[in-house]
Amino acid sequence: DDLLAQDDLLAQDDLLLDTSGLDLLSDLDSTSMLDDQEAQFYRENPLIAVLTPYLDNSRQFIPGSTVGVVLLKDTAKVNAYLAIPQIRQLFPSDMKFAWHFQPDGEEQQFIRLHALKSTRNNQPAMDGKYVTDARVGTDPYTGQFNVSMNMNAEGAKRWANLTRENVNQSIAIVMDGLVYSAPNVSEEIKGGSSSISGDFSQTDADDLANILKSGKMPARARIESSEVIGPSLGAKSVKDGMNSFLIAFVVVLAYMIFYYSRRAGMVADIALLANMFFLIGVLASLQAVLTLPGIAGIVLTIGMSVDANVLIYERIREELAAGKNLKTAIKDGYKNAYSAIFDAQITTFLTGLILFFFGTGPIKGFATTLVIGILTSLFSAIILTRLMYERMLTKNRSITFDTKITRNAFKNAKIDFIGKRKMFYVISGVVILAGIASLVTKGLDLGVDFSGGRNYVITFKQDVETAEIQDNLAAAFGETPTVITYGSKNAVRVTTKYLIDDDRPEVDSIIKAQMFEGLQPYIEGEVSLDDFINGQDYIISSHKVGPTIADDIKRTALLVIFASLLIIFLYILARFRNWQFGLGALGALVHDVLIVLGLFSILDGIMPFSLELDQSFIAAILTVVGYSINDTVVVFDRIREYVGLQKKRERRDIFNTALNSTLSRTFSTSLSTFFVVLAIFVFGGDVIRGFTFALMIGIVVGTYSSLFIATPLVYDTIKGDETARILKGAVRK
Template sequence: MRGKGLVIGITLILGILSIRQLSYTWYTNKVECEAFEHSRNDLEEQIVLDSLANDTLNLGIIKYNYRDAKNKEIKLGLDLKGGISVILQVQVRDLLENLADHTKNETFNAALDSADIAQRSQGDKAYVDIFFDEFEKLRKASGQNLAYSSPEIFGNRQNSTLIEFNSSDEKVKDIIRKDIDSKVETAFQVISSRINRFGVVEPIIQRLGGASDGRIQVEMPGERNKERIKNLLQSTAKLEFWKVEANNPQVNSFFTTLNPQKLGVKTDLENLSTVINSPLEGNSLFSVATKDTAIINQVLASPELKAAMPTAIRNFKYFWANKPVQTKDANTNGKYLSLYALSGDKNNQPLLPGDVVEQAAGERNANTISNEPVVTMRMNATGAREWAKITEENIGNSIAIVLDNMVYSAPNINEKIAGGNSQISGNFTLTEAQDLANILQAGSLPASSKIVQLEEVGPSLGQEAINSSLISFIAVFLLILTWMIFYYSRAGIYADIALVVNILFLLGLMVGLFGATLSLPGIAGIILTLGMAIDANILINERVKDEMLHHNKSLKEAVSIAYTWRGAISAIVDSHVTSIITAAILLAIGKGPVKGFAITLLIGLAISLFTAIFLTKYFTDKRLSQKKEMSFFTHITKNWFQGFNVDFMSKRRLFYTVSIAICALCIAIVSIRGFDLGVDFQGGRTYTVRFDKPVSASDVRSSLEKTLIDDDGQSSAPTVKIFGPTNQVKITTKLKANQESTAVDEEIKHKIYEGVKPFFSNNMSFDDFESDKVENGLMSVVKVGPTIADSTTRASVLAVILALIGVGFYILVRFKWQFGVGLVAAAVHDVIVILGLFALLHGVLPFNLEIDQAFIAAILTVIGYSINDTVIIFDRIREYLGLYPRMHFETLINKATNSTLTRTMNTSISMFLVVLIIFLFGGETIKGFMFAMMIGVVVGTYSSIFIASQIMYDLTKKKMHKREAEAAAEA
């Protein structure tokens, strides 16, 4: 073997680096287990870990401490570690309004409203470009010659240094795009700074989409304080100082006598006096029970409100307090929110903006008896002067300190405050005060942001996923190792060594070189990589057997032929390249866990090529050079799957009829039953809830129908399914799916809680229900906004189409177009059958068959597997065309297909058993994925044998018969 020194060198270098990289994970697990054993709670455990952080492990060639190892260990995804993942959408509309200086131009504002609607169906397109399209449509329809450089649009005073009065539309659009991209980047940096100040371990923060899309993804595996994280991310940190209009009789009289129905608010109330209570905080207007705040919010949002108000109070701002006040009223859980009326300067702007604050800190106020936590602030010179002036002019009045349109405190001003120092008090905990200070210190976001996709996974659910994944992985690995030795004897041992090295390199490179995060789809990718590696070894070993048993070659000659391009290598490369194409498309288009699956598969396929072709060749050659016994089969398996002589081509019309009938039936089933679409594709919210006893899905659904009520009083029926054990359900609701605020998230969560509360044996409180420290309750939450859902749907369809086109093009280059048509037709057949079975069986089988992103990954993997099977047969047909130019084409295809049946059966059985074991032991979250794979292995094997070659034959037979006739004439 040429280059064996290079093979050994690469293997040793990668092996050492991989072992070193994986040792970090071993060491952190060792230290954390010791800390867990010596502690009674999370706080004690953290104290022990902090004390061990600098302890150094010194093995001579390897030296590091716990803190270093923690930064380099295998990073686990949310599904394995628990935590929170969000996609934030920076509100590009706000940025455009700011750039237009809040213009009153009707065309501009109508274009913004149209862009909001159009974005739901054009989620992959940047909002700013959608706005430009809508603006130009409206401008054309109105017949206006309204340029973007107009003073009414973007040619205002604040943009005078960038936009001239005669700037072209294209130039202005380019300027606006760059400005928005700059502000989104600012938002990204601010959020990164906040997360880093928060101290989250191993956060993943990245921008998504194009330059001005405005989407930012934040993943924090292992993070438990989900509400704190969401507040940290969504706060714009827009700090303002307003004058409080305390005890204003006009305001109080207006609200207490107001009939909300006259403002278009859908309610049975004829005036608000029944929900308005006396102020609980001295300078507020009044207080409202938290359950009644929705009515007040609808009133405040009504377009008719200003016209109904007296002129004197029309320009006031109406903001809630940041926290409810606790009372002893059992009917409302004792929680009331205070509403404040605020006024600003002569331009109705805040008396002082928050950007004058240059330093903030969360600490305890030593000047109070209770040492209450406060946020102290120090202003810059300009702010200090303005603050002194404002406080001097408002002695005897109250000034509200407002953050993100919520009143945190409204202290009375007793004297002029010089020096620029101030503080925010507001019934904080010390942690909340420190978080608020960190938000102010990191800076404000240039625009508001909202969570358009959310995933929360509790740590116990993640640990269960780890346990089930480890069981399935170990079972699969042991089965593969045993089977390879049983079937291929000594060659099987070398194949097993290659597989072990494959896993070692894969994990080492994933963590060390690519910094990839390991998730459940990633584990599925590892196991599927094993399947590809098995297939590569089977191809080589079967070729050696074929040369020895059917062509009377010596062992050395057979090995030499098998490891050449005309032997097994071309088929291995072709099958791997087609799988790499589908994985690359997944990487480019997929999101979240699908992208992790693609990264794992790509790395694994590259390593599989190296270990199967070069490493096993090294071991085999070394064994032969030492003249030691070397076998590629045992006495038991020597004649297994041998001697096939099936006439596949003569029965092709029967296969066509069966396949067309099955596909037609599947299409009919899809059109009649449809799919069980996950929130990835339809939007909405999904909650996984675990009870302390078995429950009935229909009973839970009936109870939730009574609590999931929309603003019109209509019940929104959820989907409820048993998810894994009989005491766990998955609840999906589309109630207020288009509303993505944190307040709505909390509202829906409370409604879910009220609906499921009767099914717990104990009287579970809401705090326990959403706590990570309780065994039962809310286990995970997923929210997908409508824009994200539409984007995911389009990306998924595009991924499947591009995979078929990409692989078809490769086959066109490597073979002929007729081969490509047969291959794509077989793959499309497989996809239709899987879709049909998922449509038929959802709601029938006792596990989840949702169509989600993981399902798309499964479809693409099935396409890759089917193509891999087909390419092996096509490769043998191409080889036989060179070896037997005079053989009748139909006979040649039969012979080629029969000669690959041993490999096909062996690979298919191995792969099916692998997938079956993962399906049985791998946990509920990947059952649907593995079920699709099981179907795919079966139908992929069928289509590669009974469809692809037959279609290729019918498209080629005239040309081939002509060739046969010419060859016969020459003879």
């Protein structure tokens, strides 16, 4: 119907096409045989001259995806016409055209043109990976060939949803841009078993079955929008974020020199720089897009890279304190640090793999950076630094691993962590209960990603800065919208959830009026509210959008995180040979996540910046989990070692000694990572302030839980008297 509706529009003077140079009419054999009126019509409507609408005898469109029939020799002409902007703008923006895979007619001289709806980002509504089998059969009553296909459990659910949404419509089976079949959906299909019938020959049916089994089934249906947009952070925010990151990175490099001496600090700094070089290089070679989840992965990578170097240095310092010479101390220091490094990194690495293979959207973006970062960190911290020390030792260079200021730092610490555990239980319990109460009564500030909202594309007479537009509209709406560059620098797309639950007919005008007030500094000349709302000079489009984090992505996220926690538990159980360690780690993770969520709910509206939950918050939570488990496993590793070395000591003393011995490492790693995030928080701009605030809370809470929650939980869940040796230690050799 849309195609027919364009016939009259094509004849309008303002849409007459300049076909000079195309010479598309000169080859029309039929033109010379037409009378003058028909020839004039076809010259004014050149597309209809080569494309015959797919109509029945009553001049109605035949149901299905086919919109027209074209001579094979005219397909290039049709493609050329459909590519002309004046032609293309007459059709819906989500309409895509595709040719049938084979010609029709006795002499195979005709071919059908299909009109399809695109999905978001031109991805299929379903992939062929869900099809487990496809085979040719015959209808027992008519004898006609048909094709039956079966799907796996996930595919059956998706297929049921897709067919329910497209009853009495066609779903196209497309491969390499060609439509192989476009069966009509008569009803919702449940169970994953379907039959495609039609006027198939044996060859046609075999081809279709093979296509379905080939691994891809792009059934193009449903798209919300297809746009060219700029970075959501804005040019100024990107620049501020980069500057803040560089400042933090330089301070971390300086801290390593300050704490571990000039030479040892320089080795660690070179390893850290090399790690970043490798990480960015791999991401660039993969053409990965750097998003906030990716930045979160980089921050966690920096923390784990610093931690690996710190673990090695702390071990070397212990060996030197035990009276070993420099060469032996370095050798044994690396050897004895491997256990903690590998346990911490492998635990996080396995989590990253689960998130990468089964996660989607921001989860997969975070996992990609994390997995690559762990591998580059291990290479830089273990192999690269060892080679540099071997080189210095062969030249008899003097190497120290402390300074006068830091030599005795934390050396005589005797904090009674276990004795004070109940006090910390109470503190954590109060914070968690307050957070839960706030979550129940106040809830969280769900962003557009979760709740949906409205999109407005606005143009200005001059270039504008997205961060400034966002600040002005935040004051007008009372909440912070998302503002991104839309194509050119003088156009933005504003996404807001302001009055999203208001269904009054006039709500759109109310929102635009508020927008008009907020954008006054950028509106030039005498522009009235009516001109702003109803004119085309500023607001060029507006529509309501659904949440971008769909229900299936939310469900997948929960399942993936649950699978990651299970993997963590099983790995710790296998490595530490006690389920209590796994339980302590999981308890600490749940503790950390609840506190972050609770504080976000409590502090929302109190802090001078937005604490809205969006896709980047998922990455922040995953970073908290990764950092916390890394910290906890390092502490557990030291407990395991001390149990093996000091079998006759009281369990309480062993736990306290192990915790105190890790304080120097915990302080250095946490302070370095925290400062990176703090610098981004202070200098990175308002756009990412809520994101970095979540990371800061997570680092503090993760460090706290590894010392005051995870280990005490292990202590309390181990049954038996103080002299029972049920903890299985590993004696260090």
